[in-house]
Amino acid sequence: xxxxxxxxxxxxxxxxxxxxxxxxxxxxxxxxxxxxxxxxxxxxxxxxxxxxxxxxxxxxxxxxxxxxxxxxxxxxxxxxxxxxxxxxxxxxxxxxxxxxxxxxxxxxxxxxxxxxxxxxxxxxxxxxxxxxxxxxxxxxxxxxxxxxxxxxxxxxxxxxxxxxxxxxxxxxxxxxxxxxxxxxxxxxxxxxxxxxxxxxxxxxxxxxxxxxxxxxxxxxxxxxxxxxxxxxxxxxxxxxxxxxxxxx
Amino acid sequence: xxxxxxxxxxxxxxxxxxxxxxxxxxxxxxxxxxxxxxxxxxxxxxxxxxxxxxxxxxxxxxxxxxxxxxxxxxxxxxxxxxxxxxxxxx
Numbered sequence: 001x002x003x004x005x006x007x008x009x010x011x012x013x014x015x016x017x018x019x020x021x022x023x024x025x026x027x028x029x030x031x032x033x034x035x036x037x038x039x040x041x042x043x044x045x046x047x048x049x050x051x052x053x054x055x056x057x058x059x060x061x062x063x064x065x066x067x068x069x070x071x072x073x074x075x076x077x078x079x080x081x082x083x084x085x086x087x088x089x090x091x092x093x094x095x096x097x098x099x100x101x102x103x104x105x106x107x108x109x110x111x112x113x114x115x116x117x118x119x120x121x122x123x124x125x126x127x128x129x130x131x132x133x134x135x136x137x138x139x140x141x142x143x144x145x146x147x148x149x150x151x152x153x154x155x156x157x158x159x160x161x162x163x164x165x166x167x168x169x170x171x172x173x174x175x176x177x178x179x180x181x182x183x184x185x186x187x188x189x190x191x192x193x194x195x196x197x198x199x200x201x202x203x204x205x206x207x208x209x210x211x212x213x214x215x216x217x218x219x220x221x222x223x224x225x226x227x228x229x230x231x232x233x234x235x236x237x238x239x240x241x242x243x244x245x246x247x248x
Numbered sequence: 249x250x251x252x253x254x255x256x257x258x259x260x261x262x263x264x265x266x267x268x269x270x271x272x273x274x275x276x277x278x279x280x281x282x283x284x285x286x287x288x289x290x291x292x293x294x295x296x297x298x299x300x301x302x303x304x305x306x307x308x309x310x311x312x313x314x315x316x317x318x319x320x321x322x323x324x325x326x327x328x329x330x331x332x333x334x335x336x337x338x
Binding site: 036038039040041125126127128129130133150151152153155156157158172173175176177178179180181183184185190216218220222223227228229230231232234236 | 256257301303304306308311312313315316330332334335336337338
């Protein structure tokens with residue numbers, strides 16, 4: 001049940017057709033895991049906190065640096081040197097004290113990922129490297145937790161939504177490791193992609209609209225173009241296909 | 249058979265700033281070979297020394313993923329081929 005204050009706070013979204021008090025109650029009961037408190041994690045966490053998601057667990061092992069501030073908008077000049085999860089939590093609690101923010105200062109590894117996401121309804125991929133994304137993808141499939149993928153580079157970004165057992169996963173289109181690099185990025189790109197991820201999360205929880213499933217959305221900020229590509233589940237996928245099922 | 253190859257902005261400098269290149273070919277591989285013939289400097293951006301697609305290159309035909317075995321995927325006159333590069337930042 002929503003309190004009178006909550007009904008007032010979320011009134012403008014509650015009156016969206018198909019959303020209603022029921023949708024807001026679903027958001028309040030939802031537990032969302034956000035992997036990363038950087039460029040993508042900042043808008044995702046901000047908008048999910050503003051929307052009234054019940055519990056947000058945010059995991060990151062880095063500290064705030066001056067070079068983060070062009071895009072990681074949850075961290076400000078006075079936060080340089082602080083742990084990102086602590087800096088993020090301070091802002092998010094000021095934005096909405098009704099949301100329970102759990103800050104975990106850890107690197108996501110193969111050894112801890114299963115425990116970190118346990119008990120959460122959704123996983124948001126706000127990472128900055130592919131190996132950790134693949135860990136999240138694998139654990140999402142194993143635990144049947146929807147995964148909301150986002151990635152950025154320069155003025156370009158991508159997003160897709162993965163419903164385990166039903167739709168193509170990240171590994172379905174994986175060909176092999178790609179070179180690691182110091183990637184270029186302007187803050188507006190993770191803002192766009194992070195907001196798309198947060199939109200997908202909200203729609204999934206509330207149960208409205210169409211999701212970016214079996215689709216890869218590519219955003220080209222330089223030409224201001226959005227292109228949608230169709231994906232298929234790969235029956236030979238090592239994470240969600242026959243090889244993975246036969247290992248069980 | 250004429251196929252239009254749509255290139256990501258990162259590769260435009262290899263094609264005299266053309267975003268779209270028209271080629272002939274009956275498979276994705278043949279189309280890429282024709283692209284390389286027209287613009288040889290683009291080859292190391294797409295293919296390894298054995299002619300295999302690099303791991304970060306993604307191919308779509310008429311907006312549909314061509315993965316896996318992209319190079320063998322047949323194409324027909326009027327098809328639109330899209331090359332995208334996998335990115336990793338966050």
